[in-house]
Amino acid sequence: MSRQLDTQLLHTGSPEFDPDTGVAPVNVPTVRTSTVRFASTQAFQEVVRRKRQGERIPSYGRQGMATHYALEDAINLLEDGKHCFLAPSGVAAISLVFLALLEPGDHVLVPDSVYGPVRKLHESVLQRLGIEVEYYPPQPGAAEQRLRNDTRLLYVESPGSLLFEMQDLPALAKAAHERGVVVAADNTWGSGYLYRPLSLGVDISIVSATKYIAGHSDVLMGAVSVRNDELARRIHDTHYALGQTVGADDASLTLRGVRTMPVRLAQHERNLKALLPFLAEHRGVERLWCPAWQQDPGHALWQRDCRGANGLLSITLATDSMAAAERFVNALELFGIGFSWGGYESLVQLLAPEDLAGHSVFTQHRPVVRLHIGLEDPNDLMMDLQQAFAAAGIAQ
Numbered sequence: 001m002s003r004q005l006d007t008q009l010l011h012t013g014s015p016e017f018d019p020d021t022g023v024a025p026v027n028v029p030t031v032r033t034s035t036v037r038f039a040s041t042q043a044f045q046e047v048v049r050r051k052r053q054g055e056r057i058p059s060y061g062r063q064g065m066a067t068h069y070a071l072e073d074a075i076n077l078l079e080d081g082k083h084c085f086l087a088p089s090g091v092a093a094i095s096l097v098f099l100a101l102l103e104p105g106d107h108v109l110v111p112d113s114v115y116g117p118v119r120k121l122h123e124s125v126l127q128r129l130g131i132e133v134e135y136y137p138p139q140p141g142a143a144e145q146r147l148r149n150d151t152r153l154l155y156v157e158s159p160g161s162l163l164f165e166m167q168d169l170p171a172l173a174k175a176a177h178e179r180g181v182v183v184a185a186d187n188t189w190g191s192g193y194l195y196r197p198l199s200l201g202v203d204i205s206i207v208s209a210t211k212y213i214a215g216h217s218d219v220l221m222g223a224v225s226v227r228n229d230e231l232a233r234r235i236h237d238t239h240y241a242l243g244q245t246v247g248a249d250d251a252s253l254t255l256r257g258v259r260t261m262p263v264r265l266a267q268h269e270r271n272l273k274a275l276l277p278f279l280a281e282h283r284g285v286e287r288l289w290c291p292a293w294q295q296d297p298g299h300a301l302w303q304r305d306c307r308g309a310n311g312l313l314s315i316t317l318a319t320d321s322m323a324a325a326e327r328f329v330n331a332l333e334l335f336g337i338g339f340s341w342g343g344y345e346s347l348v349q350l351l352a353p354e355d356l357a358g359h360s361v362f363t364q365h366r367p368v369v370r371l372h373i374g375l376e377d378p379n380d381l382m383m384d385l386q387q388a389f390a391a392a393g394i395a396q
Helices: 005-011 041-052 066-079 090-101 116-126 169-178 229-241 248-281 299-305 322-331 378-392
Strands: 083-087 107-111 132-136 151-157 182-186 204-208 222-226 285-289 312-317 347-351 368-372
Touching: 005 066, 005 248, 066 083, 066 204, 066 222, 066 248, 083 090, 083 229, 090 116, 090 151, 090 182, 090 204, 090 222, 090 229, 107 116, 151 169, 169 182, 222 229, 248 285, 248 312, 248 378, 312 322, 322 347, 322 368, 322 378
Parallel strands: 107 132, 107 151, 151 182, 182 204
Antiparallel strands: 083 222, 204 222, 285 312, 312 368, 347 368
């Protein structure tokens, strides 16, 4: 029987009934162990043989236990993937892909709006390894024009992490594949539930499960999903060699978040859409940055490729004063000041013009505030924003 994704997310990885007692726990047990025992040398050899054939059988804690396998299955379900690799954070998952696929002399394309730690990866690791990174504006045709004979990876972030620029993933994948270039996408915004890059032609989907998958701001987790067996082998070998592993408790907490993703994301979207008209009409807002807003340049792509929105948006404030922007942020009572997002709580991050200096689409050079709309009552959030505008004296 074919079941809807929401139903599958509640039941994937559920433990089997004990054949003797007929009893099974609802939640996947958290298996905490570093060492696995084998009944005999023959049993050990049989496990090794079956693992070489691709079976997932516990043999050592670093390579995953039942808790990890259940989370891998859930993320593959979200991403429409076949192979999943867990990593200690989203940045660790990104680094895994770059190090697995690139070698000295290779050329990689990255959008200029990319998540800041990717630039740090370039400057501190890739550059030292002799890998050339070229930044392209996330605009139609820009990446395609920069593909070269030595390009090995096209890395896409769509939507972008600060201004939420949408890119045409099917068009990018088609152009890259015609040149034999692998395409990887950061899918943290969509987290598989809202957006499936693998289904749009991308080869590798990377997600910070810290955000909407875990959903409670209490765990760090990254994941890489692929369909292609050869790419999976290359990523597996690097994953193993680097010793990337996650604790069973973190896997369990993330799996807990999977079970409530549909209801959480639906409420994030409702709250976002309740606040968008208020912010769009407020005199303190010069511009909205959110692909779910009908006037956003990426709205048509969002409508075509996504099945919903989350709680993220940015606003350009109608002021040239960073001091006023700081007063606005400091006056907010329900929005915590923080870098992350995807949890149940509302958050705010102030972006100075220099924070966006590398973003080709940013031309106003005024303070930008990124908001994560949490699960609070939207009327309370609206009143909090209104009093913060007043306290800051912005467009009153």
